[in-house]
Amino acid sequence: MARVVVVGSGVGGLATAIRLRAMDHEVSIFERGNHVGGKLGATHIDGFTFDTGPSLLTLPEVFRDLFSVAGSSLDDFVSLVRLDHTFRHHFDGEVLDTFNDGGKTRDSFGAFAARGADDWNAMRQHSASVWNVAERTFFSGPIESPLALARRMWSPWDLARIDAFRTLSSRSRSLFHDARLQAWMNRFATYSGSSPFEAPATLSCIPHVEQKYGAWHVRGGLGRFATSLSKLAIQCGIAVHTNTPATRLVARADRIVGVRFGNHEVAADIVVCNVNAENLYADLLPNSSRLTRAARAGRSSSVFAMMLGVSGRSDDVVHHNVWYTRDQRREFEAIFHGSGVPNDPTIYVCNPSVTDSSLAPDGYESWFILVNVAAGACTDWQAYGRGIIDRLGIASRVRIHEQLTPADLETRFGDPGGAIYGTSSNSKRSSFFRASNRGPVQGLYLCGGSSHPGGGLPLAAMSGKIVADMVAQDLRR
Numbered sequence: 001m002a003r004v005v006v007v008g009s010g011v012g013g014l015a016t017a018i019r020l021r022a023m024d025h026e027v028s029i030f031e032r033g034n035h036v037g038g039k040l041g042a043t044h045i046d047g048f049t050f051d052t053g054p055s056l057l058t059l060p061e062v063f064r065d066l067f068s069v070a071g072s073s074l075d076d077f078v079s080l081v082r083l084d085h086t087f088r089h090h091f092d093g094e095v096l097d098t099f100n101d102g103g104k105t106r107d108s109f110g111a112f113a114a115r116g117a118d119d120w121n122a123m124r125q126h127s128a129s130v131w132n133v134a135e136r137t138f139f140s141g142p143i144e145s146p147l148a149l150a151r152r153m154w155s156p157w158d159l160a161r162i163d164a165f166r167t168l169s170s171r172s173r174s175l176f177h178d179a180r181l182q183a184w185m186n187r188f189a190t191y192s193g194s195s196p197f198e199a200p201a202t203l204s205c206i207p208h209v210e211q212k213y214g215a216w217h218v219r220g221g222l223g224r225f226a227t228s229l230s231k232l233a234i235q236c237g238i239a240v241h242t243n244t245p246a247t248r249l250v251a252r253a254d255r256i257v258g259v260r261f262g263n264h265e266v267a268a269d270i271v272v273c274n275v276n277a278e279n280l281y282a283d284l285l286p287n288s289s290r291l292t293r294a295a296r297a298g299r300s301s302s303v304f305a306m307m308l309g310v311s312g313r314s315d316d317v318v319h320h321n322v323w324y325t326r327d328q329r330r331e332f333e334a335i336f337h338g339s340g341v342p343n344d345p346t347i348y349v350c351n352p353s354v355t356d357s358s359l360a361p362d363g364y365e366s367w368f369i370l371v372n373v374a375a376g377a378c379t380d381w382q383a384y385g386r387g388i389i390d391r392l393g394i395a396s397r398v399r400i401h402e403q404l405t406p407a408d409l410e411t412r413f414g415d416p417g418g419a420i421y422g423t424s425s426n427s428k429r430s431s432f433f434r435a436s437n438r439g440p441v442q443g444l445y446l447c448g449g450s451s452h453p454g455g456g457l458p459l460a461a462m463s464g465k466i467v468a469d470m471v472a473q474d475l476r477r
Contacts, residue, residue, distance in 0.1 A: 001025055002475060005259050005268040007246045007284075010038025011457055012447035013274030014229045015066055015464025021236045022069045023472060025270070029238060030261065032245035032414065036230040038274070038448075039413060039420055040457070042223025043307060045400055047361040049221050050307040050368050052404065053420075055350040056320065057216040057225070058209055059458035066461060070236050077228035079219040081355060083319055086215040090323045091180045097318075102211050113178035123175045123185070126163075127208035133161045134205055139462055142437045142470060143452050163201040171201035183328050187346065190372050192454055193300025193421030195332040200425065217319065217355050249273075249285040249444065256443035270443050270471055276415050276422065277435035277450040287440055297434050299375040300421035300455065301335055302406035306385050308367040309360065309400025317365075319354045323347040323392070331372075336426065340374030347371055347388055364399065373406060375417030381405050421456070422449025437467050445470060 002025045006017045009031040021027045035041060039053035057063075060080060067074040074080075082100060089096040096112045098105045102124065110117030137158065163171060168189050172182040186196035188206040196203075218225050234240060248260040249271060258267045273280050278299075281291040325331045325346045334342040353365040360366040369388060385403055389395050406418030413420065423434050435451040438444075447463040449455030 002269040002471075003267060004028070004270040004272065004471075005030065005266055006272045006274060007249075007259060008032070008038065008274030008448065009036040009230075009240070009242075010274045010448050010460060011040055011226075011229065012449070012451075012460040012463045012467075013038070013272065014233055015461045016272050016274070016445075016447050016467045017238050017464075018066060018070050018229075018233055018236055019464055019468035020270075020272075020471060021233075021238050022071075023468070027238045028266070029233065029240045030244045030246060030259070030266075031240070031242045033412070034242050035226070036233075036240060036242065037223075037226025040222060040226040040229075042221050042226075043402065045307070045402065046309065048307075048309045048364070048366045048400055049223070049359040050366055050402075051222045051350070051352070052305070052307070052368075054222055054457050055352070055368055057218060057222065057457060059213050060216055061213065062458045062461045066464070067232060070232055072232060072235070074228075077231065078224055081217045081219060082214040083217060083355065085318050086210065087320045087322065088316075088318045089184055090321070091183075092326065094180075095316075096180070096184065100211075100214060105211070109181065113176075113181055115177050116181060119176045119178070119181060123204075124208060124211065126171075126175060127205050128212075129161050130163050130202060131205035131208045133158045134202060137162065138202070139453055139459075142466055143434075163204060166201040168196040168199050168201050168203050171204050172196065175204075180324070183324055186328055187322065187324075189425070190301070190346075191456060192425045193302075193372075193419065194425040195336050197329060197332055198336070198426035200427075203425065215320070217352060219356055219358070221352065221356070221359055246275075246284060249280075251285065251441045251444075254441050256439075256441050268443070270445070272445045272447060272467060272471075273439070274446075274448045276419075276448075277446060278416050279414055280435075280446070285439070285441070285444070290435070290440055294423070294435050294450065297423035297450075298426055299417055299419035300424040300449075301372045302375045302377060302409060302418035302420060303370050303404070304341075304373050304377075304381060304384065304406070305371075305404040306367075306369040306388070307400070307402040307404075308369060308389070308394070308398050310365045310367050310394055311363065311397045311399055312365075314351060314365060314394075317349065317351050317354070319350065319352060321349040321351065323349070335372055335374050336424075339379075340377030341379045341384065342371070342373070345371040345373075345388070347392065349392070367394075375406060375415075375419035376410075377406050377417075420449075422451075422454065425454065437463065437470060
């Protein structure tokens with residue numbers, strides 16, 4: 001039995017801790033903030049509940065497996081609702097709806113654009129093909145070199161099927177005749193904080209994942225999911241410490257031996273860091289070569305977010321909604337190569353009150369609004385927020401107004417510049433620039449958004465399985 005210290009309690013850290021505890025290791029979690037769950041959190045204001053991080057759950061089977069490994073059941077902790085009406089997409093007054101039922105979505109695409117139904121069918125076939133390869137190669141274990149990925153390929157054709165040599169925008173143009181549907185597909189790059197004009201077309205697997213495995217809501221808000229993971233960890237016998245920031249990793253003879261928290265040191269055989277790789281290799285375990293590698297991966301985008309308590313009923317708004325920019329290329333140029341703040345951003349609105357009335361007082365709705373901006377971006381955020389509210393036409397209905405800026409996110413989570421997705425995917429080789437799950441000293445491992453396989457709820461949980469399996473393998477050696 002090894003003594004394991006997990007630094008950081010995001011979904012990746014929790015998943016790793018739970019899996020290692022299920023292997024009978026002695027596990028402790030140390031979190032710098034006052035709550036467990038990382039970005040998976042919620043804010044409660046005057047009867048309104050707002051999810052302040054992820055607002056959509058996909059691939060729930062990843063979490064069902066995690067709870068099962070711990071001898072429990074996900075359904076014993078949370079109530080999941082699979083959304084029938086998944087998204088509403090707005091393009092200059094025209095509306096495209098997507099549904100849990102693939103046939104209804106195909107018909108919606110057909111009604112929206114010429115050749116839309118045929119293009120939807122072609123996209124689904126391509127997206128499924130990419131996912132089938134990515135699931136058994138990219139997501140099944142660590143990627144420490146191109147050779148490690150190649151060894152999981154069944155044939156040279158797998159390399160073509162994973163679609164890593166084209167950009168997502170290039171693939172979108174080849175699949176859809178209508179520019180608006182190309183913009184619809186391009187938006188999936190933002191799931192990893194990236195640009196569709198630079199990120200690989202491997203991200204084209206996401207529409208298939210959402211369609212096949214569903215878009216899910218957690219009753220009471222996704223913040224309850226963080227609470228459930230915390231309860232599961234404690235139930236497993238994991239010691240959880242909050243308000244305890246790590247100040248240094250301690251290594252001797254090229255092997256990890258503990259973690260320092262201020263003047264106090266905790267001995268460890270294994271340390272799992274669920275922190276941004278830049279922070280790890282700049283502060284906790286200074287390592288110039290690993291820091292350079294993390295920097296080469298590039299920071300993901302950040303976000304500007306607003307939590308609004310809105311009066312009345314919004315008949316034209318569903319659970320998940322997107323208002324698209326008129327010029328997507330200019331938007332991403334501004335985010336990654338310009339001012340950092342697009343003048344005409346794509347606006348995402350989550351209105352979970354449509355599905356879950358418990359999240360707002362009677363006669364009101366809880367709106368979470370998000371736009372993508374650059375990590376470290378600065379502007380007059382109050383004025384910027386007012387412009388977004390005016391564009392949505394809800395200024396007279398807003399009763400509660402709170403916001404989060406990149407600077408707020410950096411302070412809250414420690415991600416440089418508020419790059420909440422970790423590293424971007426803005427390169428065909430981004431997977432190999434991302435921080436390795438195995439650290440530079442024996443006994444150190446990394447999980448979470450800045451390490452393989454990347455950011456987002458299911459991917460963070462996958463990183464937990466990858467790291468736990470690596471630890472078990474290394475200990476057997």
